[in-house]
Amino acid sequence: MQIFHPTVAFLIMFVLCSQPTSAVIVRYPREPVTQTEGLSLSLKCTVEYRKKDCDIEAKWWYTNSYELLPIMDPNTYLITVNETELETKKLRLRNIFLTISSLKLQDSGLYQCDAKCLDSGTQAKGHLVAVNITADPYKGLKVSTWSGQLKADAAALAFSTILLLLRCY
Template sequence: MQIFHLTTAFLIMVVLCSQPTSLSAVSVIYPREPVTKTEGLLLSLKCTVRYKTEDCDIQTNWWQWNNSEPLQITDPNKYLITVNETETDEKRLRNIFLTFSSLNLQDSGFYQCDAKCLNSGTQAKGHLLRLNVTADPYKDLRVSTWSGQLKADAAALALSATLLLLLWCY
């Protein structure tokens, strides 16, 4: 009979130890894959912060890492940051979008989203997200209407074709 109690106690301990003790008050989630886009295009990066409503008065930020120095993204002329939230049971999900209206080569680098519970001081940071901005291969090409030279060349070609046709017929 004592073997049954030891086995039961062992199973209970294994189950309890395998369960998370508690969910973190705040967590940051976004894809790990690097992002590659061409300059001049629009791009939105999305970061989702999950937190417990009762435990956390939240503050969130996007950062750009240059030469190992984090720079908080705040320039409204270069970036648009939008936020929306949903609530499920005891948790809230805050989606923070960092939008580049027109990427340039200097936007290449590492970006990071973080969150902090102001009342408890609990923090969470996402991994560094790599953004590669590539040069636009068509940037310096211009689409133009026909120039005068092209019109003259087309007229000469048409005249030559007409003469060849007349000579062939006779």
């Protein structure tokens, strides 16, 4: 009794072996990011691809509602790119850094990096990364070098010095 017909076995092998391999892969950490307003934040996305198969276009996206919006404002965001080639695997790694130099509470939301092969249209998207910007607990506070305690300490030191000088003479 035959379990598989030879034609069925051939079709199964053909389907399994002909699965397309991704020409482009997007990678970055999954952990949520928390930072305090006023500080800077940098997110890194790594796109892995074969240069001979495609030319890459990569973008960062942002959402705090229901739609992803491309990050394009050069006054708010700095996007830098560096690329290396791995000769052993004939791959290229493109690191895309998204930097926000002075965080605001409104920068909280979900961020995503994606890449697209311009030649074939093959795309890869990273997962959504949650960014939570917390309020600066010291915002609005004025720090004085002569706080009340320092003034009291200075007065006590001056008084002690006067008493010491009077006793010595």
